[in-house]
Amino acid sequence: MSGKEYNPSEDKLVIGGKEFSSRFILGSGKYSIKLIDAAVRCAGAEIITVALRRANTKESESILDYIPKGVTLLPNTSGARNAAEAVRIARLSRELGCGDFVKIEIMRDSKYLLPDNLETIKATETLAKEGFIVMPYMYPDLMAARDLVSAGAACVMPLASPIGSNKGLATKDFIQILIDEIDLPIIVDAGIGRPSQACEAMEMGVDAIMANTAIATAGNITLMAEAFKQAIEAGRKAYLSGLGRVINRGASASDPLTGFLRD
Amino acid sequence: MDNEFFVDGAHLSESALKKKHMLENNPAMRDDPDEFKAGMEKISSDVSLLVLKEMDSFDPLSYTEKDVRAALAARSASVEDFKALLSPAAEPFLEEMARKASALTADHFGNTVYLFTPLYIANYCDNYCVYCGFNCYNDIHRLRLDYSQMEKEMSVIAASGMEEILILTGESRKMSDIKYIGEACKLAKKYFKNIGLEIYPVNSDEYAYLNECGADYVTVFQETYDKSRYSDLHLLGHKRVWQYRFDAQERALKGGMRGVAFSALLGLADARKDAFATAYHAYLLQRKYPHAEISLSCPRLRPIINNDKISPVGVGEKQLCQILCAYRIFLPFAGITVSSRESAQFRNGIVKIAATKVSAGVSTGIGDHESKYSGKENKEGGDEQFEINDARSLKKMYEDISEEGLQPVLNDYIDV
Numbered sequence: 001m002s003g004k005e006y007n008p009s010e011d012k013l014v015i016g017g018k019e020f021s022s023r024f025i026l027g028s029g030k031y032s033i034k035l036i037d038a039a040v041r042c043a044g045a046e047i048i049t050v051a052l053r054r055a056n057t058k059e060s061e062s063i064l065d066y067i068p069k070g071v072t073l074l075p076n077t078s079g080a081r082n083a084a085e086a087v088r089i090a091r092l093s094r095e096l097g098c099g100d101f102v103k104i105e106i107m108r109d110s111k112y113l114l115p116d117n118l119e120t121i122k123a124t125e126t127l128a129k130e131g132f133i134v135m136p137y138m139y140p141d142l143m144a145a146r147d148l149v150s151a152g153a154a155c156v157m158p159l160a161s162p163i164g165s166n167k168g169l170a171t172k173d174f175i176q177i178l179i180d181e182i183d184l185p186i187i188v189d190a191g192i193g194r195p196s197q198a199c200e201a202m203e204m205g206v207d208a209i210m211a212n213t214a215i216a217t218a219g220n221i222t223l224m225a226e227a228f229k230q231a232i233e234a235g236r237k238a239y240l241s242g243l244g245r246v247i248n249r250g251a252s253a254s255d256p257l258t259g260f261l262r263d
Numbered sequence: 264m265d266n267e268f269f270v271d272g273a274h275l276s277e278s279a280l281k282k283k284h285m286l287e288n289n290p291a292m293r294d295d296p297d298e299f300k301a302g303m304e305k306i307s308s309d310v311s312l313l314v315l316k317e318m319d320s321f322d323p324l325s326y327t328e329k330d331v332r333a334a335l336a337a338r339s340a341s342v343e344d345f346k347a348l349l350s351p352a353a354e355p356f357l358e359e360m361a362r363k364a365s366a367l368t369a370d371h372f373g374n375t376v377y378l379f380t381p382l383y384i385a386n387y388c389d390n391y392c393v394y395c396g397f398n399c400y401n402d403i404h405r406l407r408l409d410y411s412q413m414e415k416e417m418s419v420i421a422a423s424g425m426e427e428i429l430i431l432t433g434e435s436r437k438m439s440d441i442k443y444i445g446e447a448c449k450l451a452k453k454y455f456k457n458i459g460l461e462i463y464p465v466n467s468d469e470y471a472y473l474n475e476c477g478a479d480y481v482t483v484f485q486e487t488y489d490k491s492r493y494s495d496l497h498l499l500g501h502k503r504v505w506q507y508r509f510d511a512q513e514r515a516l517k518g519g520m521r522g523v524a525f526s527a528l529l530g531l532a533d534a535r536k537d538a539f540a541t542a543y544h545a546y547l548l549q550r551k552y553p554h555a556e557i558s559l560s561c562p563r564l565r566p567i568i569n570n571d572k573i574s575p576v577g578v579g580e581k582q583l584c585q586i587l588c589a590y591r592i593f594l595p596f597a598g599i600t601v602s603s604r605e606s607a608q609f610r611n612g613i614v615k616i617a618a619t620k621v622s623a624g625v626s627t628g629i630g631d632h633e634s635k636y637s638g639k640e641n642k643e644g645g646d647e648q649f650e651i652n653d654a655r656s657l658k659k660m661y662e663d664i665s666e667e668g669l670q671p672v673l674n675d676y677i678d679v
Contacts, residue, residue: 054675079676079677079679080679081679107554108554109554110522110554110596111549213370213373216374
């Protein structure tokens with residue numbers, strides 16, 4: 001990108017062949033109509049995650065009724081404890097008209113809600129073969145990420161820290177490895193608690209940020225949504241521009257150490 | 264004031280009355296509470312030993328202000344921190360505990376409050392639990408809904424908008440056998456997204472059958488974890504066997520249930536110790552079965568038909584609030600249900616601090632939803648288990664929760 005004029009309209013996030021201008025995705029954890037409105041209007045979200053188990057309701061408070069037109073629905077499989085259950089939920093979401101996008105969440109732990117990578121890989125393989133655009137939530141492990149790529153994932157979604165913890169990039173070094181080694185979009189999911197953390201992840205080269213609790217539990221939801229939008233955009237620009245060198249020792253080497261060499 | 268539990272019903276025969284009095288007055292007439300009855304499954308588990316050991320060593324008076332401050336400052340509450348938060352030393356810190364609990368509830372559950380309603384399908388009971396309105400010696404109108412009556416009740420409840428139901432029975436295997444409860448679950452599947460059970464404890468293969476029929480969540484109240492007190496209050500029937508009841512949640516999980524709920528009935532024994540044991544029981548089972556969803560309830564004693572002297576002696580609203588805050592701080596991820604035993608004012612306040620689930624449109628009677636929901640007269644209903652305090656309808660509850668800035672949720676479940 002350096003040397004070339006930055007044009008935000010050309011800088012697209014591409015998932016499963018579909019282009020998005022926004023790099024903020026609203027997660028599904030905490031839900032309120034106000035939050036969805038803030039995410040779309042103030043944070044510019046074009047993808048909103050919906051827990052199918054909550055959308056699957058008879059009455060008027062279904063979250064689906066509050067998703068604005070033009071926003072891509074990302075149903076997730078929360079509630080699934082293994083690959084078979086995740087596959088069943090994904091198929092149900094398609095039957096309910098939620099489209100082909102699906103976020104795989106498989107958890108066998110009710111306390112920390114940490115994802116089960118092995119079962120996630122299995123579900124990804126099955127669903128990708130069925131034509132789903134599979135976005136797997138995972139623990140940032142390089143081997144698992146490679147297996148997800150082979151299984152047909154459309155992106156990889158490593159967690160930054162435990163879901164809902166707002167603790168930021170606890171797994172930073174491992175996410176960096178995924179950024180360096182995996183060719184699919186890397187979307188940080190879970191644990192981002194502040195705009196500064198979102199910005200830092202974007203500076204590292206993450207392609208998008210998924211967040212929910214950080215905005216849902218803010219004192220002023222709309223203001224926090226705007227803050228996330230700006231932080232993500234700033235981080236993206238910083239990444240594209242190439243971060244300045246970090247000088248670890250002494251002053252900048254304006255006089256090169258090898259300047260004495262004469263040939 | 265102590266509770267006065269013993270009341271003689273006018274309908275009791277001379278021989279029944281004689282047996283009742285013998286059970287009440289002569290402990291030697293009662294069955295051995297440690298002996299499993301025929302058909303009761305024994306599982307290999309050390310959870311009860313661990314709970315009893317910790318509960319017995321818990322001396323609420325040994326904790327100080329310093330311990331409470333450390334517990335409030337801890338990154339995550341240890342078992343010792345939890346004990347400190349339940350202790351009298353924590354009473355002056357109630358507001359701080361509430362603030363911490365509220366923040367943790369928001370972190371884990373956002374602003375959502377789940378709504379459900381109980382459906383009692385039968386009130387026959389073979390046990391003599393001296394504080395319970397359904398006890399076999401209490402002079403009440405007994406009823407067991409047949410399948411068409413059951414379906415009528417379900418359709419009335421479903422028409423109100425409710426999507427989660429908790430099916431309850433009295434504890435009589437004879438009058439409400441597993442097949443009967445299973446059929447109730449199958450019928451409920453037609454009307455509701457989420458079905459929980461609060462029935463007498465059963466074996467793991469029976470839980471597996473009920474799970475197949477559509478139930479996914481099992482609630483069992485231990486009533487009190489104090490074995491000696493338990494033995495003094497549960498004088499007759501299967502329920503006399505404390506251990507079989509204690510192991511119910513574990514058998515339910517072995518049977519494939521998604522989640523289990525725990526509770527002591529506060530006011531029967533030392534509430535601090537019972538609260539400790541309840542949450543520690545849940546904590547240990549979650550560690551043993553990490554996939555299990557766990558939740559806690561916090562009922563206090565309520566008056567029953569023929570005995571209005573029963574009350575939650577010694578467990579005031581402040582103490583209940585302290586217990587719920589301690590639950591939340593110790594188990595931030597656990598659901599907490601507050602039933603209609605508590606007042607509207609208490610429930611409105613506690614959903615902002617710790618509770619994640621409340622009941623609405625409640626009847627603890629049998630077959631009377633249509634009359635309660637529509638005002639239509641009904642003289643055929645079975646009597647209630649206890650008097651409720653908060654009689655708000657689903658609509659009113661929904662409105663009240665929304666007005667508090669919270670999000671009522673009718674369903675968060677998908678059958679997989």
